[in-house]
Amino acid sequence: MKNQLFDLSGKVAVVTGGNGGIGLGMAQGMADAGAAIAVVGRNEAKSKAAVEDLRQRGVKAIAVATDVTDSSAVTAMVERVANELGRIDILVNNAGMSIRKPPHELELDEWSKVIDTNLTSAFMCSKAAYPALKASGRGKIINIGSMMSIFGASFAAAYAASKGGIVQYTRACANAWAPDNIQVNAILPGWIDTDLTRGARQQVSGLHDRVLARTPAGRWGAIDDFAGIAVFLASPASDFVTGTAIPVDGGYSVMV
Template sequence: MADIFSVAGKVVCITGSSRGLGKAIARGFADRGAKVVISSWNLEELEATQREFQSQDLEVYAVEVDVSKRDRCQQLIDRTVEHYGAIDILICNAGIDIIKPAEQYEAEEWDKIIDINLRGYYFCAQFAAQQMLDRGAGSIIMTSSIAGAVGIPGLVPYAASKGGINQMVRTMAVEWAQKGVRVNAVAPGYIDNMMAGVEYDENNTYQQRVTRFTPMGRRGKVEEFLGAYIFLASDAASYITGEVLYVDGGYHAA
């Protein structure tokens, strides 16, 4: 009997995958026999991750990319297809955050967060979809956040970008539902690996919210988020599109 959760042999392109959650996702897919394209704007970190994976005999190809630039998004998808011959799964995961009161953001801070977290997701998905629609098959998964659905102080531009992702997922999903391309999102809660632009301080009021508002009382380990991405990428989710799957220790339910 075929394994409906299998991603073996699939070509998976993951943005923001040289560290943290993206790196854990990349390792998880590679461990399961997928052909993985990792990407990041940080070339030194990206090359180090590639060497690490290759030393463990994992199938991985690295592409430097700044997803805030449309032409670089196009290059990422083009190089994926040139190297592996196709793209089966795109995971938009690159992201940054700057935690500040709403009245204090500078225009360039707003623009940077939106350009990477939302605009970059759109263009990567657009170019990947063009390839997938021609073949009549594909899965696009975007990393959203609990901040896209509930109010969390200090996250105005980040929350706006994640709320935008949720609506982009739903809209793309209904446009492409009869053309073989599924579009979904995973919405993580608090992760034990901090993203770029965020510094951890256990005495900070923002950080103390984590255990207080998460029913499971802790941050999730990066490995605990992998299953959602594997599931949505696999044939096990063949009738699922336009969904936002919350992986948050109960935060969204509380």
């Protein structure tokens, strides 16, 4: 008999920021395991391309244009996914951004934008999706933290605050929703080659080589590195795993 531990057939996953970068890597992994995917993003051309890629993998996929900092848009997004794909079993809170400045130069509106995008969006999406995840009977939430959930950087005050907050929010929800058989976990990516970190490499002098030097795997991460962990945390294989924050970092967080 086929091993069903990692089988996502019949499941529906919502991936915020799923039209590129780490979100697309996770969406591709879950699609290959059989899940239908709702790609939640703002850039329609990128979302269309992502949906085509996912459909080529033999699953249903839809694009839902949504700004995850807008609470009524988030509510409408969840309703549309449930209507069009029939259910929600997996929510991946992945959308994120950074504004890289020293803390004393960061304006209040910049601080708020980062916290709203990286942390408050996870709260809003999780709260909106909770009834559907509970109805699923086997709900899974995957939140995306960072090395900045563990370490600090002079250019990442708001970003690190948001990513530290994601870990604590994950733990709270894991406790609250365990009785509903919803597992809530976080992934802490190391340094991954995406649009986000292309910006970081332009803005932070020497970053590329510093990351290479302290990553035991000897390379930057790729979006494909997130397919396996997404499938694990979305599937029955992780049914007794909740409240954790798992680094996917080529060893960066264990390097002295």
